[in-house]
Amino acid sequence: EDVAALPVAALDLSEEAASALRRAGLKRLGDLATRPAPALAARFGEGVVLRLRQLTGDVAAPLAPQPMQAPIRAEARFAEPIARTDDVLEVAENLLRQVAAQMEQRGLGGRRFVLTLHRSDGARRVLTVETGQPTRDPPLVVRLLRERIDNLADPIDPGFGFDAITLAVKRAEPLAARQTGLDQAEENQDNLQALIDRLGVRLGQDSVLRLIPADRHMPEQAQVQTPAAKWNGTVSFSLAAMPRPLLLFDPPQGIEVIAGVPDGPPLRLRWRGTVHEVVHAEGPERIAPEWWRQRGGHMGTGADRTTRDYYRIEDGRGRRLWVFRRGLYGTQTTPAWYVHGLFP
Numbered sequence: 001e002d003v004a005a006l007p008v009a010a011l012d013l014s015e016e017a018a019s020a021l022r023r024a025g026l027k028r029l030g031d032l033a034t035r036p037a038p039a040l041a042a043r044f045g046e047g048v049v050l051r052l053r054q055l056t057g058d059v060a061a062p063l064a065p066q067p068m069q070a071p072i073r074a075e076a077r078f079a080e081p082i083a084r085t086d087d088v089l090e091v092a093e094n095l096l097r098q099v100a101a102q103m104e105q106r107g108l109g110g111r112r113f114v115l116t117l118h119r120s121d122g123a124r125r126v127l128t129v130e131t132g133q134p135t136r137d138p139p140l141v142v143r144l145l146r147e148r149i150d151n152l153a154d155p156i157d158p159g160f161g162f163d164a165i166t167l168a169v170k171r172a173e174p175l176a177a178r179q180t181g182l183d184q185a186e187e188n189q190d191n192l193q194a195l196i197d198r199l200g201v202r203l204g205q206d207s208v209l210r211l212i213p214a215d216r217h218m219p220e221q222a223q224v225q226t227p228a229a230k231w232n233g234t235v236s237f238s239l240a241a242m243p244r245p246l247l248l249f250d251p252p253q254g255i256e257v258i259a260g261v262p263d264g265p266p267l268r269l270r271w272r273g274t275v276h277e278v279v280h281a282e283g284p285e286r287i288a289p290e291w292w293r294q295r296g297g298h299m300g301t302g303a304d305r306t307t308r309d310y311y312r313i314e315d316g317r318g319r320r321l322w323v324f325r326r327g328l329y330g331t332q333t334t335p336a337w338y339v340h341g342l343f344p
Contacts, residue, residue, distance in 0.1 A: 003029055003055055003056055004028065004029050004030030004033060005028060005029075005030065006028065006029045006055075007027060007028055007029075008021045008022065008026060008027060008028065008029065008031075008032070010029060010055065011029070011048065011051040011052065011055070012051065013047065013048065013051065017044060017045065017047070017048060020044055021044060021048070024043075024044075029052065029055065029056075032048070032052050033052065033056065037049045040052075069106075071168060071169075072099050072102050072103060072106075072108070072110070072168065072169040072172060073099065073166060073167060073168040073169070074095040074098035074099050074102075074166070074167050075095075075164065075165070075166045075167075076091050076094065076095060076164065076165050076166075077163065077164045078162070078163055078164065080161075081119075081120045081158075081160060081161025081162055081163045082158075082161055082162055083158035083160075083161040083162070085149060085156065088117065088156075088162065088165065089142055089145060089146060089149075091165050092115055092141075092142060092145055092165065092167060093138050093139070093142045095115075095165065095166075095167040096113075096138035096141050096142065096167065097138050098167075099167060099169055100136040100137075100138060103136050103169065103172060103175070104136060106172075107174055107175065107176065108134065108172040108173065108174060108175055109133070109134025109135050109136050109172060109173060109174070109175030110131070110134060110135060110136065110141070110169040110171070110172050111130060111131055111133075111134055111135075111171040111172065111173055112128065112129075112130045112131075112169070112170040112171035113128070113129050113130075113131075113141050113144075113145075113167065113168075113169055113170075114126060114127070114128050114167070114168045114169075114170050115127040115128075115129075115145060115165065115166075115167050116165070116166045116167075116168070117156070117158075117162045117165055118162060118163060118164040118165065118166070119158065119159045119160070119161070119162055119163070120159065120160045120161055120162070120163045121159055121160060123159065125156055125157075127145060127148050127149065128148075128170075129141060129144040129145055129147075129148055129197075129201055130171075130197075130200065130205060130229060131144070131193075131197050131229070132193050132196050132197055132200070132228060132229040132230075133193050134172065134173040134174070134175040135175070136175065140194065140197075143198070144197055144198065144201050147198055147201040147202055148201050151201070151202050196208055196228045196229060197229065200227075200228070200229045205227050205229045205230070206227050208227065208228045208229065209225040209226065209227060209228060210225070210226060210227075210228040211223040211224070211225060212224060212226055216290070217287065217288075217289075217290045218287065218289075218290060219244065219248065219287070219340065219341075220248055220250060220340075243312070243343070244322075244341070245320075245322045245340075245341030245342050245343045245344075246341075246342075246343070246344055247341055247342045248340060248341040249339060249340060249341060252324070252338035252339060252340045253271065253272075253338060253339045254336065254337070254338055255269045255270060255271045255323065255337050255338060255339055256269065256270040256337070257269045257270075257323075257325075257337040259325075259337075261329050262328065262329040262330060263284055263309065265278065265281035265282075265283055265284070265311045265313065266278050266281065266311060266313055266323060266337070269313075269323070269337070271321075271339055276315040276316075276317075276319070276321075277315055277316045278313045278314070278315060279314055279315065279316050280313065280314040281311050281312070281313045281314075282311065282312040282313075283309065283310055283311035283312060284309035284310060284311055284325075285309070285310040285311075286307060286308070286309050286310075287307070287308045287309075287310060287324075288307050289306065289307065306326050306327050306333060307326075307327070307328060308324045308325065308326055309324060309325045309328075310322060310323070310324040310340070311323050311324070311325075312343070319342075320342070320343035320344075321339055321341075321342060321343070322339070322340050322341040322342070322343065323337060323338065323339050323340065324337070324338055324340055325337050326338065
């Protein structure tokens with residue numbers, strides 16, 4: 001009876017399935033229990049029937065609790081306090097070797113390392129470094145710690161010295177063993193990641209950015225900036241049907257154009273006070289606005305909902321431009337031309 005009084009949300013179904021049950025007037029588990037199971041499975045899926053039988057005890061659904069993992073940390077205490085930065089880093093490297101052994105047993109690599117310096121008068125100084133990829137390499141983390149210390153606005157004040165140092169790995173991710181030294185591409189990637197980590201420690205994690213693809217239709221929105229240290233995936237930009245320039249202007253720069261009507265390529269254009277005679281042109285490549293993202297859909301009006309026709313052109317001096325016409329001839333809006341990018 002207690003189970004029958006529960007709402008259908010207790011089945012832990014998808015929002016779509018739960019909404020379908022509520023629209024059918026089945027709001028409690030008791031409403032489902034009185035219906036034939038084949039009819040429920042045919043209309044709402046077998047998952048609904050299975051979850052109901054698990055809650056009523058007809059089908060076993062044992063819980064497997066996950067044991068708490070012991071924290072990854074190491075500690076060093078000293079009979080005599082230490083004060084030199086080099087001594088602190090030497091102890092930190094020894095502690096890193098200890099936590100690296102712990103992580104290796106679990107198949108993990110650290111992403112956030114926290115070094116706590118305990119002064120003899122009870123004060124504490126905390127140094128935190130993060131890496132873009134999971135690692136178990138003590139020298140790499142020591143270099144980042146030295147960068148952190150060298151760039152502190154308030155240098156470490158040892159006072160009468162540090163009588164204890166603790167190191168904790170606050171964030172760890174799976175790290176499988178791999179062969180190194182045979183693939184030049186992997187070595188280059190490791191060097192790049194090490195550079196990103198050093199710059200992140202020196203300038204701040206949010207100051208070192210990289211471009212990643214975005215699921216957007218318009219060329220200027222096809223990539224976004226994200227902190228490089230927080231992106232673990234491989235960046236891969238799909239090639240468009242027509243090549244894209246490496247340099248885009250933001251915003252596109254207006255130009256004066258002489259072109260054939262209605263869809264002819266530019267024959268001559270004036271940009272930044274200079275006249276360019278077009279000798280080669282490819283296009284048009286028509287890019288429609290993202291009407292599915294805009295209020296009113298494809299029936300809406302406005303400058304941001306105007307079709308663009310792109311052309312790749314080359315002038316008499318060999319300069320290659322990516323230009324587009326916003327708007328179509330024969331409509332209420334007068335078309336305008338722009339330079340959007342430059343090809344190398």
